[in-house]
Amino acid sequence: MTDLTKMGEKARAASRALAAAGPKKDKALLAAAEGLESGAEKILEENRKDLAAAKAEGMRPALLDRLAVNRERIKGMAGSLRGVAAQKDPVGEVVSGFTRPNGLKIEKVRVPFGVIGVIYEARPNVTSDAAAICIKAGSAVILRGGREAYRTNTAVEEILRASLRKAGLPEDCVQLVHDVSRESARAMMNMTGYIDVLIPRGGKNLIRTVTENAHVPVIKTGWGNCHIYVDASADVNMAANIVFNAKTSRPSVCNAAESLLVHKDIAPKALPAIKAMLDEKNVELRGCERTRTILGSSIVPATEEDYGTEYLDYIMSVKVVDSLDEAITHIAKYSSGHSEAIVTESYENARRFASEVDSAAVYVNASTRFTDGGEFGLGAEIGISTQKLHARGPMGVSELTTTKFIVTGNGQIR
């Protein structure tokens, strides 16, 4: 097994140089963007080996697609690196500051975490995306990618490390765990003293495993069981457009809507209108009894399990509710705390929904699909936090830092 402690020590040493690196960080990121483009052939070659091995093991086509890299995708990865380089450096920002009556000047200053761990699954672009955000945030990063993408990830790692050297930074600012056994992931979850924060990026199971086993601090990024509630006063046309967009524009992502709640007074009108649009994409609806009464018995009956499921597919659970209160209670029970939306023309119901629904992002009359670092104007994101500690919602570079207090005086004692 890889000696993770050794990697941890190297990362910690590298993080000290990185903490004060300033514009060298951007230099490294721009070099890496060029490196990805000029080294595309090598990446593609390694990716073909990964794909062949995965096919031989019988990987499903959807997963093969996630694993596959092509020139277009490499260009996208390079573009992301340039985007992160163009962002403002969060390190050194004075978040707040004041002078106390005794003359002590107290400043709260944004500083890097130190070492960030990222555990992720098949998508190779996460290797460069996550590394870039961590570097920009001033932290060294230890990456543990999926077993299937091992060769591709290693090719990307080499380019990243060469770029760091070129920029005069320690190459150990980025380290990929080359041992892709289950044990190496477990060991990473317990690198107390070496990893300051661990971020799992992937499906529900990965996140649960990390949350249950990690002793280092974790930021949970989200699976999303996102709801759209169509209130009695909703504009039916707007509701149908929002549901259609939230469900079908990209069903495999965490901010896609999975569950539709409709007030009973508007259901007879709204449900057929929404279904008509969703039919264009052959969305399967799984509904409660009242939904089936309105839309017909061809609708699959929804089970308790359906209401708690993130389908990530062209499937949506549907429930007719008696009131806003029932909608809010249903969401509190089944939601993963990611994103929820109300469609309403009622000022008071909009206000209550926004205030009482306890999710990372709560929408009034807009699609849940906007929960995204880019759409929120934060630039690149490392993930969407669905926990309440530290950061909630899309996490950009600034959310990947911490603060410290710098207190300056001239001999004050207490």
Place this chain on the structure above:
Amino acid sequence: MTDLTKMGEKARAASRALAAAGPKKDKALLAAAEGLESGAEKILEENRKDLAAAKAEGMRPALLDRLAVNRERIKGMAGSLRGVAAQKDPVGEVVSGFTRPNGLKIEKVRVPFGVIGVIYEARPNVTSDAAAICIKAGSAVILRGGREAYRTNTAVEEILRASLRKAGLPEDCVQLVHDVSRESARAMMNMTGYIDVLIPRGGKNLIRTVTENAHVPVIKTGWGNCHIYVDASADVNMAANIVFNAKTSRPSVCNAAESLLVHKDIAPKALPAIKAMLDEKNVELRGCERTRTILGSSIVPATEEDYGTEYLDYIMSVKVVDSLDEAITHIAKYSSGHSEAIVTESYENARRFASEVDSAAVYVNASTRFTDGGEFGLGAEIGISTQKLHARGPMGVSELTTTKFIVTGNGQIR
């Protein structure tokens, strides 16, 4: 064993009412302050029983003092409640907000965590202090106090719950775990879904146990192995005053200094001056060889263990160092990340120390004893965070909240 799940459900239900309680929270806190004063006799009676039981079990005098409550201390507890009531309500603060080019208005709003757990040791005032801060932060709280203070804590709990009722709030906003077995503490660490954040308040062992066993998110509050580094250019008089204050003004607290580092060029002058002041309080110094050469062989030799120890007593480890770099490296190795100070007249060394020492609070020419919510102007504090996630340094009411995004539009889709 107490059914903690039941308590969790009650807390969660209570938290919903509390989230929107506004000024009722202050009403409850003021009622509790009065309740503590008018109910002092009952508290004292229960405390006498706790003390008698603890004495019978052979508790050390220092710990008995921590457990003891008297009229003065009850007055102090009531005063703290009034102080928290007088603070600004953090809930509802719009932390940031902007309108995106597509017309979506995005606001980041401060909201309560929901349910906070606090595990603490002997001091009964933590029961009212912690409850007050959590209530003000809009969260229900589940308190698990020390076994020894059980009767006293229960008397305080009754007053707090009665005050909540008086203010029209659910009494379950405050619940004390009446089962003080080890199992109840362990169970509390795993109340995923019921406890949003768990805060251990106490010594190093308690904090380690919680960090290693909790599956709910934890905020580590600090034990402090705080350092003072006396630089070559230091004003010796200022250095002696700061060391004396940081070591002796209250040795049992986490922001007290435990270790002294002195540059070799100033050591022959600074060490005797510092020792002369510390001698007034009979502070035991444990020094390196060079320290013993300067101060005499009566100084106890410091072991490796000494440099990592939080004495919480009139003892201090001492090391003569060759350079600022050696001081910074020593601190990186032994510090608990709480508070460190440099005494210097060098602009560049002040700047480097402040930037390179990675602790919650870094001081230039001031005592580490200022790391405190009150001294930082934050009002009451729940503890000093020594972790990097969520909050670092003194945590006031505002640090005990989270945020969510409220996004309002008029039909935006992506």
